[in-house]
Amino acid sequence: MIVMLVVVLGLLMLSKGVLYRERMTNSWGKNAFNLTIFFVTFLAYVIIGVITHRGGVHSFNMPSFSTGVTWLVGLIGLVIALLVLISVNAYLTGRKPAWLNLPFDGPRIQAIIDEYGGNEVSQLAFLKDKTIFYYQENGDDQVFFMFRAVADKLVVMGEPVGNPDKFSEAIDYFMVQADQQGYRLVFYEINEEMTMLLHEKGFDFIKTGETGLVDVQNFTLAGKRHRGERALMNKFDRDNYSFEILKPPFSSEFIQTLREISNEWLDGKEEKGFSLGFFDEYYLNQAPIAVMKSPEGKIVAFANIMSSGNSSVTSIDLMRSSADAPSGIMDGIFVNLYNQAKDDGYQFFDLGMSPLSNVGTSKFSFFEERIVHIIYEYGANLYSFEGLRSYKDKYVDKWTPKYISYFKGSSLAFATMQVFTIVNRRVDKQRRFKLIKFLSFIDEK
Structure with missing residues (x-):
């Protein structure tokens, strides 16, 4: 016995280098496997008990119970075992680090953007529906990531924001911190440059769509391409519709x-978040808002910049x-915004991503991308791609292409489903999530 304990102790000492994680996380795959084992065991036990009770066990040559009490005691034992497993799992997955529950800090986020610049999605940080991870050097914030946890993944929205010279170090640091907690990173809707950087760090990737850029410095309504929009803008001018950009704070x-x-626009539909904005007073107060007004001065359409x-x-x-806005009002906002962006010195206007666009079009594309292409072609009933x-x-x-990048060895199917679970989560569910997160933060404090 002593020899066995010494051997076990020696093996543990040799394994010290790989036993570095501070807590356990549950992946969807492991959860499915464990639940399947318990369910099959529980179901088999119940079936054997029922057959035994009816006296038919001998005809099937199955194990039997001497009495119903014996079977009931065993059933209670299974239930107790399940409760013990749930308790142990809760203990091993508890004690989350502070960075997983950081309260929202708008001024801190804005300070990084002001110093180093942001990107096309950095404004989404002010929705408060994502956790922010900060990378510092010498106590100064350099980079932040927007993410949300699901199972054993931390789904990161877009590229990191902050000092571009520190992106590589920030990613390495985030990966180490996540790995210590049993998490793996998944980056959603990132550009090609970031995808290649992550590939060097052990990530695989799949194309998920393309984002459209309008070259506003060369934009014009002249010519055949925009003759429809030119006629529409002339109509708005004749009807005395006006365009205006208003700056916060708003009343x-x-x-x-x-x-x-x-x-009126939603017409009862629920909003989504994470990669898209939703109507929130704080969020709308972070940037100018473009409006179109009717001849009577009534706002009939708006867009937050x-x-x-x-x-x-x-x-x-x-x-x-x-509901009473004229047809084509959205084009009216777009054309005016292009002209304003041109006057402000911007090169491009980002129209956002077209999901699954131009993915898997070659017969030599990866199998996963071919499946995505089939969804794009035949999934119009669910979403007008x-x-x-x-x-x-x-x-x-x-x-320009956009990608999902996931750690090598992770299940692409699970990683993709987890991303879309987050992306398609309704806003009311997100707000319940934020309340639960806040309460857990207070409890830990």
Whole structure:
């Protein structure tokens, strides 16, 4: 016995280098496997007990129980074992580090953007529906990541924001911190340059769509390409519709007007978050808002401008119109925003991503990308992928690829499902999530 304990102790000492994780996380695959084992065991035990009780066990040559009490005691034992496993799992997955529950700090985020510039999605940090991970050097913030945890993954929205010279070090540090807690990183909707950097660090990737860029410095309504939009803008001018960009802070009356327009536009549908903005007063107060007004001065459409923090690319997020807005009002906002962006010195206007666009089009594409292409072609009943691409095509001058990057060895199927679980989560569920997260933070304090 002593010899065995010495051997076990020696093996533990040799394994010290790999026993570095501070807590356990549960992947979807492990959960499915464990639940299947318990369910099959439980079901088999119940079936054997029922057959025994009916006296048919001998005809099947199955193990039997001497009495019903014996079977019941065993069943209670299984239930107790399940409760013990749940308790042990709760203990091993508890004690989350502080960085997984950091409270929202808007000024801190804005300070990084002001100093180093942002990107096309950095404004989404102010939605408060994502956790922020900060990378520091000598006590100074250099980079931040926007992410949300699901199972054993930390899904990161877009590229890191901050000092581009520190992106590589920041990613390495984030990977180490996540790994110590049993998590793996998944990056969603990132550009090609970031995808290649992550590939060097052990990540695989799959293309998920393309984002459309309008070259506003060369944008013009002249010519055949935009003759429809030219006629539309002339009509708006004749009818005395006006365009205006308003700067925050906004009054509660103005926000209420936008809320009414938003509710009409949603028509009872729920909003999504994470990679998209949703109607939130704090979020809308972080950047200018473009509006279109009727001849009577009534706001009939609006779009909040995504303040990217750089002088190259600008964009919008929410874009909504009232029920009585004239047809083509969205094009009216777009054309005016292109002209304004040109005057402000921007090179491109980002129209956002067209999901699954131009993915898996070659017969030599990866199998996973071919499946994505099939979804793009035949999934129109669920989501108008091609319609979205077609609408943007009339303006876009340049399409750039976007990717999901996941750690090598992770299941692509699970990683993709986990990303879309987060992306498609409704706003009301997100707010419940934030409340639970806040309460758990208070409890840990």
